[in-house]
Amino acid sequence: MEKKYCALTFDDGPNTTITVSMLDILKKHGVKASFFLWGDFINEETAPVVLREFQEGHEICNHSRTHTPFDQLTPQQMLDEINWTEDKIKSIIGKGTNFFRPPYIGVSDSVYETVPLPMICGIAANDWMPEVTARQRYDMIMESMRPGAIILLHDLFENVQTLECVEMLIPELKEQGYEFVTVSELFEKYGIDPRANKFLYTFADQTVRRVDE
Template sequence: MNARRGLFFAALAVVSSSGCAPTDEAAENPAEHSNDWEKAYEAPVSDPICSGIVLPDRANFGHHVALTFDDGPNLETTPKVLEVLKKHNAHAAFLLNGMRITSDAHKKLLGEMHAAGHILGNHTQHHLNAVTLSTTKLKDEIESTDKILFDLGLAPKYFRFPFGSSNCDTAKLARTYGYAITGWHVDSADWCFAAGQGVCKKSTFKYVPDEFRSDMGGYVLSQVESTKGGVVLFHDIHGNTANHLDVILGALEERGYSFVGLDDVAVFPKLNGASAPPAVWIGSTCKADADCSFDKTGFCLRAAADAASGVCSIPCAGYCPDQSGFAATFCATIEGATPSGACAQKAATENDTCNKLAGTHAATVDRFVGESTAKPATADVCLP
């Protein structure tokens, strides 16, 4: 609950302190929007399809971080952020408000960002709360920024709802434009640190632990460590964020994190439309052949005919199929078994040298070549 409330307050304060609320028609009274924020943050995690905050990919980021920056561009602070990203060879995503793209200088900046490999996405024209808008108005909010970016040759693919506020209707509408909706896993609370000139005051945001009140880097690191990576939310319109970014990225690198784009299919397969990896695959625990129906030849490979359980396999000669997200497979010779060639996962990092595959142990086996043209080989595989 704390984390959610934390996110809620963080997001709310962005409106008041970060320039998320511009000086024109979108100028907002944060108190007016607190209900919208709350609703957005309380959207059920089990239904990420409609949420503006929850990403479809929830875990297994493998110490990969996608840096995202909202509410720009800003001619003063965005270039500072870009400089830091360049130093760390990091490609980020910038979710833009069309109303901020007001001059040739802004357009030139976006061109440079695109050329440098950064992703430019749509954060709507005026940063209004989507769920309060008529369909016509929301279309206009999406299309205006969409058009600006398309006219610049930027073909945006990612969309982020202002305040993370979305429902099933608004999410569906955004997707009709071909957008992938991206929320975030980690809120840097950079708005709070910016509001206090580097100190996030308890009265502004109570969920930042006291030890991190003057340490945005430490706070971000602690949050990223809790998810082992994922999408991190910043705002490139804060000088304070730009000033601290170098230290933050350095600290993440020191802890073994590396930076990826939102478009990294291996880290964010669902966000990028890849089908989810199957729940059952070669190496999964099974009690019966029927448990291995991911393939029509799937069967339950056992250590002995009367063993209570085994691991899923498929018959093979020479080769076996691989599946992203799983260790590579190997066509193993199983002495005295029928069939004598059976696919098994290789002992590898993905399965923690077989430790993650219940009921298996690593064994060195020869390839079953059979009638194939595969060359003889040996490998360590996970067998029951």
């Protein structure tokens, strides 16, 4: 079977509950993922969680400081949000990040022009909504899956349904021949430089600025 690659990503951590449970699940299945961190949640209590993410081979990415939609900010405010979070991450893992996910996927021409990192979107599953069941989340992802996909989920407080979704998702995608890699590794596998285009990536090999335009 031809090898297929995808990237599992999580927004809105770190925390000491769901994030830790997600790390346990990923470790059990031998899967590497990418975590897009909400800067204001990085503190003395959660710093060990961030360090664990890094030490276990996951990729640490930037998701802003305050989770304000970037299409509502000035260019300087955008940079301040990114740089503050970069500094927090560097203080824990000793290096900066390679990717940024705009809060609420709020983008504009100014956001594309200002943000210095490649921007990542992904196949969403409405998993920030408590009424969406684990099975519904799983089904939404599976309907849109193809090689090179980036899966967008959330390790929010109390988001138990996404833990259950991931427990279903990993074995099924492995059975279909997918290998889970970090976002950086995904672009490497497909021989793509994500900095070459000002795109909002849902698939590593996409050829348009964003897939829903």
